Amino acid sequence: MDKQMKKGVLDLCVLSVLSEEDCYGYQLVEKISAAIEISEGTIYPLLKRLQKDGLLASYIRESSEGPARKYYKLTPEGITKCKRLRKEWFEFYNGVNKLLGRGNGDE
Amino acid sequence: MDKQMKKGVLDLCVLSVLSEEDCYGYQLVEKISAAIEISEGTIYPLLKRLQKDGLLASYIRESSEGPARKYYKLTPEGITKCKRLRKEWFEFYNGVNKLLGRGNGDE
DNA sequence: ACATACTACCTTGTTATACAAGCTACCGTG
DNA sequence: CACGGTAGCTTGTATAACAAGGTAGTATGT
Known part of the structure; x- marks a missing residue:
């Protein structure tokens, strides 16, 4: 898959998954x-950036199955951003x- | 609109439009x-890059309405690439x- | 005791690319 | 002759995805 296609959309993916439930990084991956x-x-790095931008908050929780997990959850700003990005994504x-519908290099 | 979202997809847009008909740069814009x-x-710059990569060929045609126009058309490689990118885009x-369907920060 | 594997987190350096800003030049109209 | 529209182009900047590498806890096998 083309790396470049993902640019900008991954923020939305992370925010959207977190809008459903709090997750730790590994789980998001x-x-x-x-x-x-x-x-x-x-x-x-993406999580770190989103937190720095005030879109995510985090808390640590121990795990019996391995190292402690760092959970992320949306802040109110994160929820707003998520809504806006969703809208942009659909428009985009x-x-x-x-x-693409007009030109068809295949089919 | 988020700049980053477009990365990688614009190649596909250009190739797809050109798969329908030859265009000059200004027209593509x-x-x-x-x-x-x-x-x-x-x-x-994108057209230049696609031509350098052998996906596009170009030819000059005079215009009575202004400066000469540089038309671009798909090469066979361009057609192949267009097909592949279309598939990737749909999967993506x-x-x-x-x-997004699961998490909903709005609606 | 030691190696291996899985979980979980993080950082550095590389690479690609979108775009603002700026430039040249042709043509027609006022 | 100035101006706006058409048409092409370049340079510099900012951003983000990821490969590759590192740390550390827990569990299993030998």
Whole structure:
């Protein structure tokens, strides 16, 4: 999968998954990579950035199965951002699909 | 609109529009910006890159309405690439929509 | 005791690309 | 002759995805 396609959309993916339930980083990697290719080296810096921007808050919780987990949850700003990005995403892919629908290099 | 979202998808947009008919750069800007926000500073370097990569060929044609126009058309490699990117794009946005469908920060 | 594997977190350096800003130049109209 | 529209192009900047590497806890096998 083209790396570049994911730019900007991964923020939305993370925010959207977190709008459903609090998750720790490793869990997010698993959830998101079930839908699109993603690696740890992408998610952790991204989480840090989103937290720095005030969109996420975090808390540590111990685990009996391994190291302690750092859970992230949306802040009110995160919820707002998530809504706006969702809207942008839908507008964006509808626009792209409009362009693609006309030209057809295959089918 | 988020700049980052467009990364990687614009190649596909250009190739897809060109798969329908030959276009010159300025025309591509107009066509594509009707669907998603785009600027000249993005399209021209992109066309150059796609041509360098052997996906596009170009020819000059005079215009009575202004300066000569540089038309671009797909090469066989360009057609192949267009097909592959289309497939990737559909897989990608379906994956994203799957993630978004679950979490809902709005609606 | 030691190696291996899985969980879980994090950082550094590389690479690609979108775009603002700026430039040149042709044509027609006022 | 100035101006706006058409048409092309370049340079510099900012951003983000990811490979590759590191740390550390828990559990299993030998």
